[in-house]
Amino acid sequence: MRKPVSRRAFIATGLGAGAAALARWDTRPDVVLYNGRILTMTAREPEVAALALAGSRVFAIGTSEEMLALAASGTRRIDLGGKRVTPGFNDAHSHPCDSGVALLTQVPLEMNSIEAVKSAMHTRASATPPGEWVVGFLYDDTKTPRPLDRADLDAAAPEHPVVVQHRGGHTAFVNSRALALIGITESSPSPPHGEYFRDASGHHNGRVAENAAEAILALAIKPPSREDFRKGAALISKQFASRGITSACEADGNPAILQGYQDARDAGELMGRFYTHIDFSALDRMIAAGVHTGFGDEWVRVGAVKLFADGSISERTALLSQPYAGLGDFRGISRASREALYEQARKAYLAGWQVGTHANGDVAIDTILGVYEQLQRESPRRDARLRIEHCTLVTPELVRRIKAAGVIPLPFAGYVFFHGEKMHFYGEERLRHMFAMRDFLDAGIKAAPGSDYTASPAEPMLWLRSEVTRADASGHLWGANQRISVVEAIRCSTVHGAYASFEEGIKGTLEPGQLADLVVWDQDLLTVDPAGFMSIKPERTMLGGRWVYES
């Protein structure tokens, strides 16, 4: 058994619990969870049967007998019935608040037929005054028999400007009214760092990417209200808790989103912990307020400053050294020059920020890694934990440099499985070096995977299925050399997730002093065939000692 934390040891961890809470720690646990199969994710005692909890934290771990012996008359004793328990999962890169706001205001298009998409957009347009924007999201162009195009959206809503966002967040599909409204004609060239795609005859087909999509979305989407952000944060945190996710990195936040999480927390509606990256455009305001990475508490914390180097994997705009398969000479889209990335990263780095740069393709990863290496040479900083968000396509040399620079990659957790039908654009050989979890772990790199929700589902069992099997939905294997074990995958989405936000001292493992964030699963992850992982569901989710989800 690991002894209950003494008052002195607990204070030494510097976790800032109040004096009143500390007094109780010298007495008895509030709750004992016993008769479980609890994966602690610690090296010393990987599996225990019971946990004693005090307040929001784990108080002691050990056998059922040992923990029950600590109980007093007021202690709640909860029989886990032999169920598997893990620490709460950490979605180390996702977009919860924006997704929540979108769920409240836009048309969800998680559909596999063009007709269904058209019909949903038509229905919303019918209820929208002519001339006003109709906005859809969660569409995925490879889940329909062919991609949506301008003519589909003209037919669905001829009286309205329409924009449908791809679930990956880097491309969108627009109708003719939308193009006319922003002054795009057939002779308009694509903007820098963006693209208006054209059909075989050279006409705009309505697909727009990166800066071209950003410009349209900035026009189409009304700035959400403070209330919208609060509701969005609350809604998504509840969904995440029901899937076993108790922590997430909000990967492209800003002051309004930060406020949304805080408002939801103040209202008692926040069911998870959110490490909130801040978009570079808001960095000056944050610096002026005297804030940098780490400010906040275990519920809502300021994360890294967010930069973008290239495009998307699911939408085939990542910046690659070799062309995509079947797309001519297309090699993706750069989002910023090296000079711009250096200036942005330097400003944040020197102000004490962690930097998290979106980079998918090997060319983009090489560029931002070079910037990070330069910054650390010029102004060495201990334990900066600079992040490469996604870090999808690597080479042995890039992996070596990532390790040497202490950089954290945040790979897509579920893409081989969920986006399997897109993998042919990359091809078998390239997949041997994509979402390279095996290579990262073998090199001693603390890779922390994420869903990038809405880009793929925020569902831990889907992540594990993808990482452990490297099989797509049809059973085809993509880069089987990158397989990791179930326990490794759990460690990456708990321990490494906490490390990526400098929070390994408070969460990610279940041991004395850590937050009591955990999931009771209805089946045992360690004995079910990984092909059947999608049938495993959380039975209950606990956040800080309180059940926030019960099936």
Ligand SMILES: [Zn+2]
């Ligand atoms: Zn993202």
